[in-house]
Amino acid sequence: MTKITIKDVALRAGVSVKTVSRVINNEVNVRAEMQEKVKKAVNELGFRRNPLARALRNQQTSILSLLYSNPNPGYILEVQNGIQAQCDLDNYNLQILPCDHNDEHFFEKIESLLQRSSTDGVLLIEPLCDMPEVIDLLDKYKLPYALISPTTSEPKAPFARSNDEQASYQMTEYLISQGHKDIAFIMGDPSHGDSHQRLKGYQNALAENNIAVDDTFFEQGYFTFESGEISARRLLSLKNRPSAIFASNDYMAAAVLKVAAQKQIKVPQELSIVGYDDTPVSKQIWPALTTVRQPIRDIASHATKKLIAQLNKCSFDEVKTLFECQLVVRESTSIWASD
Amino acid sequence: MTKITIKDVALRAGVSVKTVSRVINNEVNVRAEMQEKVKKAVNELGFRRNPLARALRNQQTSILSLLYSNPNPGYILEVQNGIQAQCDLDNYNLQILPCDHNDEHFFEKIESLLQRSSTDGVLLIEPLCDMPEVIDLLDKYKLPYALISPTTSEPKAPFARSNDEQASYQMTEYLISQGHKDIAFIMGDPSHGDSHQRLKGYQNALAENNIAVDDTFFEQGYFTFESGEISARRLLSLKNRPSAIFASNDYMAAAVLKVAAQKQIKVPQELSIVGYDDTPVSKQIWPALTTVRQPIRDIASHATKKLIAQLNKCSFDEVKTLFECQLVVRESTSIWASD
DNA sequence: TTTAATAGTGATAACGTTATCAATGATGTG
DNA sequence: CACATCATTGATAACGTTATCACTATTAAA
Secondary structure (H helix, E strand, O other): OOOOOHHHHHHHHOOOHHHHHHHHOOOOOOOHHHHHHHHHHHHHHOOOOOHHHHHHHHOOOOEEEEEEOOOOHHHHHHHHHHHHHHHHHHOOEEEEEEOOOOOOOHHHHHHHHHHHHOOOEEEEEOOHHHOHHHHHHHHHOOOOEEEEOOOOOOOOOOEEEEOHHHHHHHHHHHHHHOOOOOEEEEEOOOOOHHHHHHHHHHHHHHHHOOOOOOHHHEEEOOOOHHHHHHHHHHHOOOOOOOOEEEEOOHHHHHHHHHHHHHOOOOOOOOOEEEOOOOOHHHHOOOOOOEEEEOOHHHHHHHHHHHHHHHHOOOOOOOOOOEEOOEEEOOOOOOOOOOO | OOOOOHHHHHHHHOOOHHHHHHHHOOOOOOOHHHHHHHHHHHHHHOOOOOHHHHHHHHOOOOEEEEEEOOOOHHHHHHHHHHHHHHHHHHOOEEEEEEOOOOOOOHHHHHHHHHHHHOOOEEEEEOOHHHOHHHHHHHHHOOOOEEEEOOOOOOOOOOEEEEOHHHHHHHHHHHHHHOOOOOEEEEEOOOOOHHHHHHHHHHHHHHHHOOOOOOHHHEEEOOOOHHHHHHHHHHHOOOOOOOOEEEEOOHHHHHHHHHHHHHOOOOOOOOOEEEOOOOOHHHHOOOOOOEEEEOOHHHHHHHHHHHHHHHHOOOOOOOOOOEEOOEEEOOOOOOOOOOO
């Protein structure tokens, strides 16, 4: 049994190949009678058009690529799902191009990935979407791209992102509203733009509420559990212990929880802990973490939408760009009765 | 600037297109002099061959697809990385086809995914790789496939998997060696084949050591944190509490830890807990979980290797099929001094 | 009624590769 | 020297689509 082509269908239906093509592509100006004949032949033969030939002829593959280098599985998977959802709507396929931005042959690697991939466009996430060298490479290859949650202030390319600074501000305000004044902050990896946005939101909230900044309450972390542990150990050994700790992501918050447990500090009675990202782990520990949920899926979908719009040379100005985060209050925070 | 084709290179080098094709494909019987000329022209023009045209002509896309429907992000990402590693070696690209096997239009959905994807072969993971309907669909489309960690006893297709039963046996033996006799077991989702293998290993170890099975020590879970919580609550309310609990995955083990903390049962002094999978969460809670690490990446790579071998009609008998797991002992288990 | 516009159809040429096959020249054999 | 063998090259035809353009048949406009 050999592959069925349009030619076979045309022969069977007694029409020209072009007419068959017209019917399968829902073009106008085909008589209903012809439509019937063709559709019948298609069904009888079980014809399926070859996406490859179509791609070659149309000079578009209908494949988008997600280029990433990021060890946070939950995040990447949400991104993948978001992109895929939009791809489903517009009949695109998603190819993934994992790479490692710490690899010494990083650029050659993604260059070879891009070469053999024949993609219509690329989606970038942190930290790649903030790396000028990566952007330059895509420009060099004349590949359209969109950025998912970039942190550069005015990206040149279409993008979608959440309002991290505002969410961080709200989270801090929430802690203050619970009576906390001594709020420590564990910052994320300083090479990620997010880290700075989250810090800014925290600082603004303190300033707004006339709470003086205590330098001993600031810790530099790196988004890892281990870095969180180190920071937590320091913070919880202070003479004047903070009543609340705001960790820049859930992994570090989980580490704070661990140290607190080891030191027999009751959470949330004696210490409130909040994280960021609403990672699965935030629900799998006890007490469950109060955290911030980003609409990652939505962000990814919308970035994809913009990319596809660009490919079709449609305008994408009206597509949403900035997304609100959501405070998720769980069990790791409580009211602080100051003495 | 228009795209550079082989024709352009041929013109520049003063040779025929076929000769250029021969050179880029490293074919034999081309004079060194010709090779030079062609390579020079290729470099000068910055020629890159079009993978699409090549695919159309060769009737192979060099694209593999991972079809999955599984909410465990860490697992899927490891699988993706394993596949990608092998794809890199053999110059394939990886396309992902996420779907939901609980969706009522599941089959139509994957049918349409497969249709528009033009893939050379498909990789399947649990639970899809154990669903006869999915296999039938792939057979119908004459798509080659390989199975990653299937649980059916004698899969018809090439596969690679870990020895779950043995690992589960070893873990139980380990607990027994620590002095535990009252070992409870929380089973995973019964619709996953893994669940049964893990149960079997546990049961065999008990039998081997002449430990009677206590029915109250068996709980049916579903791999979710919530199901683990329910089971843990029951187990830890028993009059004769078990001294150790073997949860079939880390999420459920984390839930046991939560309930223990709530009940102020000290882990590991008063209760040992073990999980399975070495999910990131196992290190992000305290005490960190003793668990089983599967070589997921390796398994995925080898399944991919077999699939690619099949595509090239090579033999793949000598490729490894069964992989050993590794016991990861952390802080959630300790010696039990029976009274 | 005549002319102009439009709807419907099909040959044919692309898209950028690789494979077939024939042609050429070089080398070796009887 | 005639002939077979082999390495090297290039014209040309695929792969399965879609777009161009020309051609009819039909309808609308004048």
